[in-house]
Amino acid sequence: MAKPGKKRARAASGARAGSRSEEPGEGGVDEAVAFIAEQVGALRKLAERHKLDVLHYLLGMTKLEADEHLRLRSKRKLS
Template identity: 60%
Template sequence: MSSSRERRELHDDIPEDGGVDEATALIAETTQRLAGIARRHNLEMLDYLLRMTHLEAEERLRLRSRRKLS
């Protein structure tokens, strides 16, 4: 099990004050990378779920940027 220090260091890389757009972009980027790992290891269901999550995050970013332009 990880120590609390290791867990804190892991969380230091995660932005907390960037708002919804930054969180959504981070989720899109992370799930895309994780889906690639799942695909390489033939984890088909994880790959599928991660790709769906990535698509959802990308769609939300697209819709939010469209609203901002209006």
């Protein structure tokens, strides 16, 4: 457990912390959000199957947010 006033070290992720730029060879924001939406959908089904109501609800909200993000991005691209 971290002591008060000290920050825990983050694991190296290969990208700068807080960086929103895309690294070469990685998908863009839309691809990341689509992947998250797909995975959250599967996790939501798992939570439902095991009657984990709060997780089911929260994962549903996360899926809605990801889908909305994709919808708005595609709408902006059409303009």
